[in-house]
Amino acid sequence: MPSHAPEPLELLRQRFDGRPFRTAEAIDAGVSRTTLHRLKQRGELVALARGVLQFADAGMGMLSDLAVVSARVPHGTICLNSALTYWDLTDEIPAEIHLAVPRGARRPSIVAPPTRVHVFDAETFSVGRQQVSTDADEPFWIYSAERSIVDAMRMSRWVGRDVALHALRRYVNRSGAQAARLTELSRELGGGPTMSRALEALLS
Known part of the structure; x- marks a missing residue:
């Protein structure tokens, strides 16, 4: 069976390994702005500064x-x-x-x-x-x-x-x-x- 692409949040975890990342970096990794916004609304990502995101469970940013x-x-x-x-x-x-x-x-x-x-x-x-x-x-x-x-x-x-x-x-x-x-x-x-x-x- 063909392998399924990882979910957006898992894709971000694989790419950035828990570190803060730029919105532009996430888009380059294949996650759209709409998806990033949805992940922030769900509380799975938090904005550290303008254009900088962090995983919500990553502790101090x-x-x-x-x-x-x-x-x-x-x-x-x-x-x-x-x-x-x-x-x-x-x-x-x-x-x-x-x-x-x-x-x-x-x-x-x-x-x-x-x-x-x-x-x-x-x-x-x-x-x-x-x-x-x-x-x-x-x-x-x-x-x-x-x-x-x-x-x-x-x-x-x-x-x-x-x-x-x-x-x-x-x-x-x-x-x-x-x-x-x-x-x-x-x-x-x-x-x-x-x-x-x-x-x-x-x-x-």
Whole structure:
């Protein structure tokens, strides 16, 4: 007898082995958006962030990890690759959480969840810093989408040049994108000429 294709949820488990995954990855695996929506309605999948899904029985997800780190380092801010993931500006799901602390503050060492700490200029540390919450109403501090892009562009040696450019491209193609805000932040934080050239290339 011919073998039957696995059910959508089982297919996702086989493909992603319990880890969080992107909606686009699930579609590439053969599961439609309609099916994903149905699985979320049934409580078998949960949304961790925009475009990021997790199996409901997988325990703490990416957002909870962000909240845990933020609770342990209340003066810190989720940044770079982790912030890009939260704002759905990259298809990457980082293996570690990226956390910024202001220069001069105590630099924490966090093993679980795996965390990489970056030291940011104290004078501009609060620019674009905002508090959001998980679905379980757990608060954490993160940089805005616009600041996250600017930081990615000016710190591309940490983030990856391709990742930074992809994030910028995805952002400017969104409804409501604020290219002028990117330029303003770049001038304030550094890297203005680089951002200007990149925006000009994308918008021309």
